[in-house]
Amino acid sequence: MCSLYDVARNSRRWPLTIFFNLLNISCINALNVCSANKNYAKVNRADFLETLALCLIRPNTERRILNKNLPKSIRFRGRKLLGLEKETETEKNVKTPRWS
Structure with a gap:
């Protein structure tokens, strides 16, 4: 799921790489939480x-x-x-x- 809409960029600085990975994971988690809500209409990941x-x-x-x-x-x-x-x-x- 992370490979389809990856926000990471090539970087030689490891703190920036860790930040981008955390951003990817948090976006996936936010989508999962919103999808788990009962009043949430289904939306694709790009729009979300x-x-x-x-x-x-x-x-x-x-x-x-x-x-x-x-x-x-x-x-x-x-x-x-x-x-x-x-x-x-x-x-x-x-x-x-x-x-x-």
């Missing part, structure tokens, strides 16, 4: 992994959208990823700290 990845990166992406120090292209891609095409009022009103 995509949904899981989007749920994991959502908080960081929302925080990065509000960061005015990032280039507009990165903030635009973050909004596009989250499905927010327009700039919200909270993004316009966020003040960056001034170091004086």
